[in-house]
Amino acid sequence: MKILILALSGIGDALMFTPALRLLKQGLPESQIDVLVMFGGAKEIFRNNPNINNVIHFNFLKEGAFKSLKFVLSLRNKYDAIVNVYPSNRKEYNLISLLIGAKHRVAAEYLRMNRENLGWLNNITVKEDDSMHNVQTNIRMIEKLIEKVAHKKINFYDAEEINLELNFGEDDLNFAENFLSEKKISSKDLVIGFHPGCATLKNHIKRRWEPEKFSLLANKLIDKYSAKILVFGGPEESELKKEVRNNIQSENALEIETGTLLQSAAIMKRCNLFITNDSALMHIASALQLPVVAIIGPTNTNYIHPWKTKHTIASLKLECSPCFFYSPRPLSCKRDDVKFKCIKELSVDLVFAEANKFISEIAESKQF
Numbered sequence: 001m002k003i004l005i006l007a008l009s010g011i012g013d014a015l016m017f018t019p020a021l022r023l024l025k026q027g028l029p030e031s032q033i034d035v036l037v038m039f040g041g042a043k044e045i046f047r048n049n050p051n052i053n054n055v056i057h058f059n060f061l062k063e064g065a066f067k068s069l070k071f072v073l074s075l076r077n078k079y080d081a082i083v084n085v086y087p088s089n090r091k092e093y094n095l096i097s098l099l100i101g102a103k104h105r106v107a108a109e110y111l112r113m114n115r116e117n118l119g120w121l122n123n124i125t126v127k128e129d130d131s132m133h134n135v136q137t138n139i140r141m142i143e144k145l146i147e148k149v150a151h152k153k154i155n156f157y158d159a160e161e162i163n164l165e166l167n168f169g170e171d172d173l174n175f176a177e178n179f180l181s182e183k184k185i186s187s188k189d190l191v192i193g194f195h196p197g198c199a200t201l202k203n204h205i206k207r208r209w210e211p212e213k214f215s216l217l218a219n220k221l222i223d224k225y226s227a228k229i230l231v232f233g234g235p236e237e238s239e240l241k242k243e244v245r246n247n248i249q250s251e252n253a254l255e256i257e258t259g260t261l262l263q264s265a266a267i268m269k270r271c272n273l274f275i276t277n278d279s280a281l282m283h284i285a286s287a288l289q290l291p292v293v294a295i296i297g298p299t300n301t302n303y304i305h306p307w308k309t310k311h312t313i314a315s316l317k318l319e320c321s322p323c324f325f326y327s328p329r330p331l332s333c334k335r336d337d338v339k340f341k342c343i344k345e346l347s348v349d350l351v352f353a354e355a356n357k358f359i360s361e362i363a364e365s366k367q368f
Contacts, residue, residue, distance in 0.1 A: 001031040001149065004079040006097060008060070009088045010199055011041040011261070011280035013134070015287060016307065017085045018049065018165035020138035024083075025051040027146035027154055034079075041234065041280065044261040048167035060092075069099075077101045081145060084108075084122070086137045087303075087326045094118040106145050108137055112327045124148055130325060134303050135164070163308045164287035168266055175258070176266035183254060185270065190227045190359070193271035193290075194218065196244050197237040198279040203330040206340050208277050209295045209351075211240060215247035216348045217275070217355075222250045225359060229253040230271065232264055232281055272362050275355060278304060285309070291358045295351060297343030298324040298331065310358070314351045318342050 005021070007014045014037065025033060034054040037043045043057045060068045081104035082097045089110045097105045098121045107122040111130065119125070126140045136156075143154055185191060196214045198207050214231075221227040229252060231241045241255040258264045265284050268274065274285040275293040285292045285306065292311040296304075300322040301313055315321065321342050324331055333339045 001028060001081065002079045003028070003031050003033045003081045003083065004075070004100065004102065005033065005035040005083050005085060006088065006093055007035050007042050007046070007085045008038045008093055008096075009042075009085065010039065011045060012283040012304070013085055013087065014042040014045040015164050015166065015280070015283045016134040016304075017138050018045070018287075019135050019162035020142040021049065021051050022162055022165060023139060023154055024142045024146070027142070027152070028150060036075075041261045045166065047262070048169055049165060050167070072096050072099050075100045080104065081106065081149065083141060083145065086128075086134055086141065089113065089117050089119070089326055090328055091117040094121045097121065104145060104148060106141050108141065110326060112325060113329075117328060128326070130300060131302050133305065133307060135307050161308070163289070164283060166262075166265060166284065166287040168262055172260070172262040172266040175263045176269065179258075179267055180270055185228055190225050190362070191271050191273075192221055192227050192229055192355070193268055193274040193276075193285070194229060194231045194244065195233060195274070195276035195279050195281040196231065197233045197240050197281075198277040202328075203332065206331055206333070207297055207299065207343060209343055209346060211244045212247060213346075213348050213351075214244045214275075217351055218244070218248045218253055219250070220348065220352050221355065222248070222252045227252065230256050230267065232256045232268065234261075273355060273358050275351065282306060286311070291362070293351060293354045293358065295343075295346065297340060297346065298322060298333070300325055312354045312357065314346065314354045316342050316346055316350075 032053045035046050035052055036056045038060055043055055046052055046055045058071050079102045082102040084093055084097055084107035086108045104124055105122045106124040108128050109119055109125040111128045124144050126144055147153055194214055196211050218229045231244050233241045245253050245255045269288050271290055274290045276282045278296045278299050282294055286309045289309045292306040293314055294306055295314045335341055
């Protein structure tokens with residue numbers, strides 16, 4: 001059986017599909033599994049995954065409608081099943097699945113705008129559940145596909161224990177080792193990673209905690225613990241990282257610039273704690289089993305909380321939260337007093353207090 005995974009959304013979504021991917025290979029061990037990605041970061045997530053035969057990279061946004069249609073039609077009738085990674089509730093993705101022509105088209109049935117986004121084009125579906133994590137929804141989709149084609153079930157309660165999967169090459173690990181050596185970061189240092197960025201599409205930039213607050217938090221962590229602060233982010237976040245770094249009043253902070261996502265992730269492995277917005281790097285920290293302080297405002301945390309790792313959510317827990325559920329609509333705020341109050345009024349002291357809880361545990365275990 002030939003199966004194509006449509007992982008056309010972001011890096012975090014790709015990573016949250018990896019437990020389901022492992023189950024798919026276990027359930028259908030003789031199958032060929034290919035993955036189609038649109039973003040380079042998602043390609044990195046799958047690059048060394050042993051459950052995949054081929055990673056196909058095509059940038060639909062860059063190539064335009066004509067070249068994109070030609071590319072999709074080149075895949076026509078080459079696959080028996082297509083799985084649309086959750087969440088990816090866009091009509092374009094459902095059309096791609098239909099045009100490729102697989103007999104089995106697997107996706108979530110969304111609670112919001114499913115019909116408008118052509119969700120009815122899929123013929124193996126699971127109902128979206130706002131109480132479930134994205135990992136769990138992906139697993140449910142794979143369970144249903146396996147049941148349909150192989151007439152057997154996988155035990156969900158065992159399956160959900162599978163961690164997110166990130167696979168490094170030896171060159172990635174060597175890069176990180178050399179970096180840490182050059183920067184004189186030793187095993188005795190308390191190393192805390194920051195990610196001040198997040199996705200910006202559909203107004204999601206409003207999910208970001210202000211960069212100046214990350215800087216103030218770093219100053220407090222350095223003053224109290226002499227922590228080493230590593231500021232991470234993608235190539236498009238260079239200015240953001242620089243802004244955070246320039247407002248930290250110590251040489252104990254570094255901007256992390258690397259050539260690939262896996263090189264950055266390999267450096268992240270050294271962190272004792274990771275403090276981050278709701279972002280792809282939050283999920284990478286989860287895959288690395290790092291303790292995580294997740295700064296989350298409007299998003300439904302049931303969907304995206306750090307998976308199978310120690311974590312805490314830094315949140316104001318407002319009566320209007322969460323207000324963002326999966327929909328093609330841009331992120332918006334209906335408050336009349338302070339727009340996006342859930343993130344704008346989240347204080348440095350609150351996040352510092354959450355970080356302190358983890359640092360006390362780390363100190364007790366003599367990790368630094």
